[in-house]
Amino acid sequence: MIVGDAIVVFLFANLIIATIGADNSTDCNRLCGAGKSGNRVNYPFGFSDGCQIRLNCSSSGQISLAGFDVRRLTRDSIMINFSAKCNRSIQDIKKLFGDYYALTWQNELLLQNCSSLVSNCSVSASLLENRFKLKGGCDFNKAGGDNLSCYPEGDGGNGVLSYENVSRIGCKNVFSSIFVDSLSDGNSNVSLQFETIQLAWWLRGKCRCSENANCPSLPLADGASGYRCQCNDGFTGDGFADGEGCRPACDTSKYISGHCGGIRIAVLVGGIVAGASAVVAMAVICYFFWRHSYSMKGDTSANRLLSEAAGRSRVPLYPYKEIDRATNGFSEKQRLGTGAYGTVYAGILQNDECVAIKRIKHRDTDSVEQVMNEIELLSSVSHPNLVRLLGCCIEKGEQILVYEYVPNGTLAQHLQRERGGGIPWATRVTIATETALAIAYLHSAIKPPIYHRDIKSSNILLDFEYKSKVADFGLSRLGMPESSHVSTAPLGTLGYVDPEYHQNFYLSDKSDVYSFGVVLVEIITAMRVVDFSRPQSEVNLATLAVDRIGKGRVDEIIDPFIEANRDSRILLSVHKMAELAFRCLAHHGDMRPSMAEVADELQHIGLTG
Template identity: 65%
Template structure:
């Protein structure tokens, strides 16, 4: 069944032939055949273009059409032309595409401009931080490509301040890429601080900074790759099967030398976060100190006052934690904890131990102070099979004991620590080398005019002038600290600074 619709148009017509008098002005007469008079003739009057009416002179005639055209007539095409609905829809669609394209173009231009501005700002900050040193600047895309968009299989470590990934850049060599964790406004300050410090010092046992990326609100540092991970991983046997005592002693000595180098720079640098997880190991187990984000310049010979203590629990200098006074001896304390780790392979903070032994530093001070080094010694070292190993472990334990003194004035300097560790390491060659080392170390201390060094068992300390190269005594003061840990103590918070612990401990 089909339904058809037709349109009809109604109009007036008259019988007869066209006569001008019947049509009004501005009308046209048209002859038609009458549909009702058996094909008779007829005519019709129709107004010309631009005029409206019936066209007959006897009717309303023709008048000029009004120029007014409302939207509905326009859309319907009554104002001239065809319907415009389709044209309007097409125009809207085209306009939408045009606006979208313009918006995307503006976004891309703005993003590139922002990225360029960010890069220029970053380069300016880098130039200020690095000074005359040239630090390569990598784009974020290069870093993403090197780490496969920071994939988990490239992740090699996660710390309090960021995640470290392994990756390859242009020269196809492995590098370590540290992506700084989003923190407060001081995040960029810490990155620039690390760049500044690593650019100002150079030492074979300090990790090398190879480049950086500061883009898309990300701060990324690129370091040389250390394939053997961290000292902490090996001590906890998270990697490998453990380290021999010789390797451990080498690591301790090299680390001490690196920290001593920082402290003895023209502008001394305090690391503030010395710990076993910040000591990296290369293919030959050579150590390199890393993570300088918290480091600070020691601008004066006096302690630096920090707004708040920063560092890692278990390694933090107790005096620094109490009064916020930062000095080189704060690093000495932290390194003392590392020495205990090297000896014991115990965790620095372990809540599975007895509540009085949770803190490794406190446990070590107690055990070493009682001459019970064997109770905290790592059994895998097998010290009793080798006389030198047993002797050197006790010497390192004594040195750690002195580094962990509560009062910073009782702790040795890192230069002294590095020298003593070097002596212990050289002692494996024979007693002659050790004696020569100790002699040269003492001579070096005299030439540097180091104050506060113990000179005898009478517990008297010689205070020397630091303004003169000569050893001119200014005053002698009584020192209540005993030379041996077996001597009476006047304070439970301080520890000895003498060198007789070894003999008492092993006899």
Template identity: 75%
Template structure:
């Protein structure tokens, strides 16, 4: 009986001990923690599976490599500020090296809401469906831990905007700027006219034009892009884009079409000519918007007031002429009514003609000089017989042909200059530079 009492008393003491309550509480907390961890892991697994499924749907038959988040962290050194290339409205871009030891551009989406996920999937879908030498290539993505990360080919020379604003480099020559404009126009024209259904970029701007080692341009950032519908002239959607580049008719009427990209590209052309900021509140109130400034100056024949002095447009006739031709094209792109703007195919073709006119001009000058030599050598330069000797001396500005005769010598380039449509000394004649008699710039280049 006594033995039973002892056991009972011990059990009573043990049950009422404070240590038993602590043990029970710890056990319960551990159990709850494990359950929460399991639920969280299962939720992440479902989200990852859902993202992969949507990724598969977005890319279709095209296989986009999926990288582990740990690889991305390692490549960017935990998203180090030293490796940050730039920050935009929808994310930050970092330079990094993946397993193949090649530099890539890693875009980490800033917002993690439903809208940003849709933009990521939209960009993956569009980039995986098109291929063009002047469109940036998508190399992979990462979708772990709620992150949306896109991996692109690395463009070492940054953006066109950075060079125009002198944030990088010492400035771009006119020939380089014109080539960049031509390549960019060709890429956008490809989206509009070759892809079916067409793709409207909706965010054409100089900061979305990337430059490689050789300053070859590539259009990037398709997050806002939309597929067009070929059966109708426009689609209705809420205006999105960057202030200063946004088509005013699209902004007012919600009518999105290929001509909205044309307007934005017209602003880029003005940037290329002027190197001015698209929106600058340090300018007078009526000049804050660069497009408005350009329309006013070009329309009034005062383009020379806003041309980037770095270009030295008066250094030679071709530069002066081509700058004015590009300005006229930009003026047409910036027309308020969409129907009066040219198509991107027309814009690309015109820019290519302007760019190639330099080489054609050189051939024309050489051909004209050669014909002058032939004409002079076959005619009587005096009543006395003359011995004609042709000597070609290579000069910095081209070939100088001298005719030496028994009566003396003279420089035939004086005669060539009189007949040539281009001369660095003489003013460019408007009827030779303008594509039509109704050119807006007839009174500018005289």
């Protein structure tokens, strides 16, 4: 059976590649590398002359552009590795300004040997020295560090830079680059990415987007504008009429066997004609023998624990075969996001139910504890604003959780304009209220209480009616009935962790209150929780908010989207929420309100505002 499974999987991999790989532009090669290990790119990228945006592919499968390694491609940017190097001519970056791509304003180029100081860097000189002093023997003191300059100065919006403006400033060398990025794993963390350049990409001419896609324009340095296609909410794909277009976010029906039967024989014959060697087939078979014996030894204990947890909780167990089919073999095209503990995929089960499937990344002791935690906690709660756990899968050494599918992304994505154009204030108040009611339910209606321990805007999911669903209970803990707190090492997300909990390891319901206070500030400001592009004293959003609210200067930090649509009632409501957030962010937990009090106050704000 193992040999048979190996051959079937080997051939099925060819089927998936051939099926998904097809698009409308057959004259463009979009695969770098061979087979399952190859890197596939979406339209308009590719590796041959017929591609709209030409990339390069090395023999090892590394993707590059203009001689620089590509770190990742997104729907609007190309992330480039730009290692630190002394005496690099500024002309070397000219290749990164092309007809279809250019540097964005989010980069900060570190320039040397300038005719005059261009701009002070947003990052301190000491941090730069610590970060780069070992890079190829480059020491700032020896490499003109005294006149180290940064460009550009300030934020130029969502447009792109021009090489003419960069070269005109009179600097001979470019040492490296810094990019401040919001992580793409679904968290609200912000990382300061050294030795990284972000390029925006676009196509020129008239929009050629598919149905269910929009066509945002990008102002270019030459005064023209480019365009990209993006699928509307609830749809996934590249969005281009000449690419794969848009399909419902969890509609995998065209990849399920019922639709593939007509081409299965052709693919198998094609694979045989292509001459898949016996050596490769034998290697696959040997791999499966090894993996089977290894997993039998290593996963027995974990599977037993998880099976017991599922049995106690009466959580349905899904066969791996159904999970694999629901996600089309965990296809990248169905990936919704990646977090610290796993990757979430959209899927559709045999009963046509859309689900979110989380595949645990590192199957070790910590991950088993995380999975058991979610199984046991989520199976014991029921609230309209908590995401539902539908089942789990622990076959083939995997640890997989199946949740209800919430289609409209996260609160963080909407506040950061990654989805949609902005949320009206009344809707924000409703989202805050529903979230507070869900957390209050965990604290007050459950015995013993549940402390979520990772409340953040990226763990608040929204449906198309903007109904709130609190998710991700991997870090949650049960409270002790006889104690007001639990002693445990502080975990959570940077910028949201209760400082008292961080200091003395006392986890309580007030720790969730603090984290929710940060979310309230996000709702008011739409600012990032941690942002190194802000002044040093304002990098942490909670610190910034406490300062402004405490001084009565809330108006300085209100989201411009709200500012543009406000009236006196909305402004009064914003100030009331700000005062509530201020109380939630009190340093000492005893000074903070309970979540039940927070929920009551938000309901009152909603009624009066």
